[in-house]
Amino acid sequence: MENKTCETSVDEKNSPDRELNSDENTRGNHELYASEIRKLEQTIKIKDAKIMELEDLLKFEKSNKKSTIDKFDLEISNLNNEISRLKSNQHSLRLESQTWQAKFSSLEQENLKIQDTLNIFLDKNKNLEEEVKAYQKSLIIKDKEIDRLYKEQEHIREESLHASAMEIKDLKNKNEHLSCKVTSLRNSIALLKGALSTAEENAKEKSKSLQKCIEKLESEKNQMAKEIVILSAELEEIQEQGNSMIRQASEEKLKLANEYSNRIMQLMSPREKSHSLSLEFDEERFSHLPCLEDELKELEENAPAQKTGFHFNSVDRDAETKKLMQEKIEMQAEINNLRRQLEGTGSVGSATPILYQKELENIQAYVESAKMRCRNAEIKRENLRKQIMHIRSQSNLLK
Known part of the structure; x- marks a missing residue:
């Protein structure tokens, strides 16, 4: 049983070597070693008590059983060896505990430095948080400004749309008015064409009638020339x-x-x-x-x-x-x-x-x-x- 406890202690002694990177592991190992030392001291006390008991038993049994004296001597020697070994281990553990305490103190100093740097970072973080809050406030102001500008843009867009709609309506009215003018002009063109065609027809008819009159007068002129010749003959008779x-x-x-x-x-x-x-x-x-x-x-x-x-x-x-x-x-x-x-x-x-x-x-x-x-x-x-x-x-x- 004592051998098992020694082995576990050795194993526990070797296990913190793999966990020196963390402060918490260091503290845990230190407490573990302290508890282990206390346990060893208790076991030593127990062993001392047992030795006392065994010596008492030995004294008691020496008178009764001489045959078992050697055995008890061996046990005593073994126990003495174990005690010496445990004492040596206790010394080494104390040295190791001192080294760990030194390491722990150095780690605490480092922890203090880290705490100082952490405080510095916390101060910086506070400053950054204040800056963030100021930036958030500026963002809120900018968001409000953006909302105001967006509303103004929407209002301007609605006004421009209304103005363009009114312009489109005016253009439609003007287009309708111009279309009415175009229709009236086309109607007047049609009337003028009709009047022109009638005037042309009347002019053609008048020119035809004038041509017929001229032709008729030409024929009458020839007829009258013939009659004038006849009249000249009659005038000769009249002279007679x-x-x-x-x-x-x-x-x-x-x-x-x-x-x-x-x-x-x-x-x-x-x-x-x-x-x-x-x-x-x-x-x-x-x-x-x-x-x-x-x-x-x-x-x-x-x-x-x-x-x-x-x-x-x-x-x-x-x-x-x-x-x-x-x-x-x-x-x-x-x-x-x-x-x-x-x-x-x-x-x-x-x-x-x-x-x-x-x-x-x-x-x-x-x-x-x-x-x-x-x-x-x-x-x-x-x-x-x-x-x-x-x-x-x-x-x-x-x-």
Whole structure:
């Protein structure tokens, strides 16, 4: 049993050598060695007590059993050896305990140094914690600032979205207004196109009618030229009857004057008839007319010139030929009246060119007004074309 305790003590002596790295293990080992020393001291006391008992037993048994003395001597020697060994072990353990105490003191010093450094680190940690708290406070302030900025950004974004929505709405309204304008412009373009087409059709119809009138007047001019040749032949016959007419002219002067006045009224236009004061013969009204005898003499003198064409007094023949294109009705009526009246009178009154001149002036005024209307229609057509081009350019810009 004593051998086992020694072995365990040796093992326990060797086991702390593997655990010197930790302060707690060192302290535990120190306490273990102290307890082991106490146990050894107790065992020594116990052994001493046993030795005392054995000596007592030995003394007691010496008298009884001498045979067992050697055995007890051996045990005593063994016990003495064990005691010496234990004492040596106790000394070594005390030395080792002293070394461990020295080590422990050094470790305590190191522990104090470590504690000092730990305190320094704790102070630094406190400072760092204060800095962390200050940083956290700054972070909270920054978070609040970020929240405020985010709210401001959201408000600005909502305002910009609202403004853009209002702008989009205004643009839509403007687009609708422009589309209405475009539709109205297209409708006006369509109306202008219709008006232009009608104006073109009217202009074409008017040009066709004017062309037909010109062609008709050309044909009538040729017909009248033929009739003028016939009239020149009739005038030659009238010259042959002139001598007899001269004798009858003085007697029938008053009668011929009345008939001549009636013939003038027949040749007058309806407007002139409406403005005339009376159809009865007035001596003062016809006082400016030459005598019929003078007219007959003038016819005799101008007979060679009248063989080549019809001649009116105080009017150029070429000018009258140009005007014949525009005086169909008046000339035809005059020719018929001349045919009826020259059989009885044998002369053409000098008032006839005045009536022709008035009618020609009326016809020329009508032709000029027609030309003016044609020019106005062309101007309107050009203006309409310019308006259409302007509207088309505006519609292209709007597109």
